[in-house]
Amino acid sequence: xxxxxxxxxxxxxxxxxxxxxxxRDVSRAxxxxxxxxHLEPYQNGEQPIVGxxxxxxxxxxxxxxxxxxxxxxxxxxDVSIPMSVIAEIHTxxxxxxxxxxxxxxx
Amino acid sequence: xxxxxxxxxxxxxxxxxxxxxxDPFQIRMERVLSPTEAIINGRKTLLVGTNxxxxxxxxxxxxxxxxxxxxxxxxxxxxxRIANGSYSEHVxxxxxxxxxxxxxxxxxxxxxxxANLGIIATLAGPDDFLLIDAxxxxxxxxxxxMTQAExxxxxxxxxxxxxxxxxxxxxxPGNRVVVLExxxxxxxxxxxxxxxxxxxxxxxxxVLIDEAHSLGALGEHGRGLCEATGVIxxxxxxxxxxxxxxxxxxxxxxxxxxxxxxxxxTVRAYMFTASLPPSIVASVRQALRVVQAKPExxxxxxxxxxxxxxxxxxxxxxxxxxxxxxxxxHLPDRMTxxxxxxxxxxxxxxxxxxxxxxxxxxxxxxxxxxxxxHTREQLEHMVEVMTGIGRQFGVLPSQPELRVAGARx
Numbered sequence: 049x050x051x052x053x054x055x056x057x058x059x060x061x062x063x064x065x066x067x068x069x070x071x072r073d074v075s076r077a078x079x080x081x082x083x084x085x086h087l088e089p090y091q092n093g094e095q096p097i098v099g100x101x102x103x104x105x106x107x108x109x110x111x112x113x114x115x116x117x118x119x120x121x122x123x124x125x126d127v128s129i130p131m132s133v134i135a136e137i138h139t140x141x142x143x144x145x146x147x148x149x150x151x152x153x154x
Numbered sequence: 155x156x157x158x159x160x161x162x163x164x165x166x167x168x169x170x171x172x173x174x175x176x177d178p179f180q181i182r183m184e185r186v187l188s189p190t191e192a193i194i195n196g197r198k199t200l201l202v203g204t205n206x207x208x209x210x211x212x213x214x215x216x217x218x219x220x221x222x223x224x225x226x227x228x229x230x231x232x233x234x235r236i237a238n239g240s241y242s243e244h245v246x247x248x249x250x251x252x253x254x255x256x257x258x259x260x261x262x263x264x265x266x267x268x269a270n271l272g273i274i275a276t277l278a279g280p281d282d283f284l285l286i287d288a289x290x291x292x293x294x295x296x297x298x299x300m301t302q303a304e305x306x307x308x309x310x311x312x313x314x315x316x317x318x319x320x321x322x323x324x325x326x327p328g329n330r331v332v333v334l335e336x337x338x339x340x341x342x343x344x345x346x347x348x349x350x351x352x353x354x355x356x357x358x359x360x361v362l363i364d365e366a367h368s369l370g371a372l373g374e375h376g377r378g379l380c381e382a383t384g385v386i387x388x389x390x391x392x393x394x395x396x397x398x399x400x401x402x403x404x405x406x407x408x409x410x411x412x413x414x415x416x417x418x419x420t421v422r423a424y425m426f427t428a429s430l431p432p433s434i435v436a437s438v439r440q441a442l443r444v445v446q447a448k449p450e451x452x453x454x455x456x457x458x459x460x461x462x463x464x465x466x467x468x469x470x471x472x473x474x475x476x477x478x479x480x481x482x483x484h485l486p487d488r489m490t491x492x493x494x495x496x497x498x499x500x501x502x503x504x505x506x507x508x509x510x511x512x513x514x515x516x517x518x519x520x521x522x523x524x525x526x527x528h529t530r531e532q533l534e535h536m537v538e539v540m541t542g543i544g545r546q547f548g549v550l551p552s553q554p555e556l557r558v559a560g561a562r563x
Binding site for chain 2: 113119126127128129132
């Protein structure tokens with residue numbers, strides 16, 4: 049839903065870049081919130097999950113569970129992340145940026 | 155950092171497994187007696203984890219065919235099909251498999267793993283897209299590591315999830331190849347193939363289906379899920395194996411595509427490995443004849459599936475979602491699964507134990523595979539043994555509920 053809104057706003061607005069940047073900022077927080085929500089069950093002790101958290105190292109999640117989480121995020125934000133791209137993603141920030149980049153290019 | 159240091163986590167988990175007594179990943183069959191029995195740890199053991207769905211490993215006609223072939227053509231081919239030539243029997247086998255499916259072309263591989271690896275990695279090229287089920291077999295995942303295509307996973311057995319991913323590709327150029335399996339090897343569930351085919355047709359995607367565990371088991375003639383669901387013509391590539399129902403080793407891919415044979419000089423897993431030896435080719439050809447001549451083996455297999463599945467379910471075990479030649483029994487965690495497995499072996503029953511990361515969703519399973527020649531008594535005994543162990547391990551309630559005789563008709 050978020051992304052169709054983004055798309056419509058971008059198309060409908062003349063000041064496209066400005067609109068896009070603004071919407072993108074909002075979306076980024078939303079995307080990160082969603083990622084953190086999915087990662088919560090794998091939190092390592094009291095260590096908080098932040099943008100720089102290295103998903104496979106700092107948390108107790110295994111590679112298969114990462115790929116399953118990515119599938120959920122794909123459907124939530126209506127993007128597809130190729131497996132080769134997933135392999136290059138290390139941090140929460142990188143995952144969020146990948147989702148935002150892909151949704152922007154849709 | 156030492157070469158093996160990165161496996162430290164796995165080594166530790168493996169050590170845990172081995173301290174329980176036997177090593178489930180290095181089980182030794184001292185002597186195999188029949189499709190359903192072997193000597194393990196010095197005792198006669200019931201085999202319910204061999205993928206030997208029709209019990210053809212000891213079929214006298216298949217064994218004779220293999221022996222005859224060795225006498226006629228020797229023990230091995232000592233080379234690959236492209237470098238050292240094909241034997242007439244390789245070509246005959248390919249024609250027979252193609253005819254079995256009513257397809258024009260067939261390529262035979264030395265293992266089923268290589269068939270998936272080679273075909274899938276090569277079919278989809280640099281600008282193409284491979285869409286795979288999340289629960290795909292390791293051979294499919296390994297093909298995805300080798301391919302130059304873009305790979306996307308969709309949710310297991312979920313045509314809507316596939317459709318969303320095909321839709322997102324929009325009008326990007328490039329072929330779409332969707333990879334499915336007839337029966338999934340861990341939980342024994344089958345794909346909603348007709349729905350998947352509809353989605354693929356709508357989006358112009360090629361369908362590749364791996365019938366490794368469904369050959370023989372499904373369809374009026376045993377061709378697999380593609381036959382059972384009436385979509386053989388819509389499956390562009392059907393892959394399968396000789397190592398399960400056909401009781402030997404090897405793999406194949408059939409297709410109607412007129413240019414299919416170009417794969418013989420592009421698929422490296424076909425080009426750079428030795429071809430199947432004459433004995434295997436002969437026993438597989440005979441096994442394929444037996445599958446077609448004895449549909450009663452399929453009936454027996456499904457009767458046995460019902461005995462085990464329904465028997466375990468009635469006792470309260472949590473199983474895979476549907477009847478299948480593979481029956482996956484869910485256990486709460488890795489160590490319970492390994493302890494349960496070992497207790498069964500002590501009681502003279504061999505099954506497979508499947509634990510993460512080899513299983514979907516991190517589940518721990520006892521993986522049982524049925525055989526057409528298991529007897530009803532063998533399987534009823536197995537349900538009884540598993541019920542006892544289940545109570546000991548607290549997986550089932552320890553006190554059986556008191557029931558009025560006949561109340562559960």
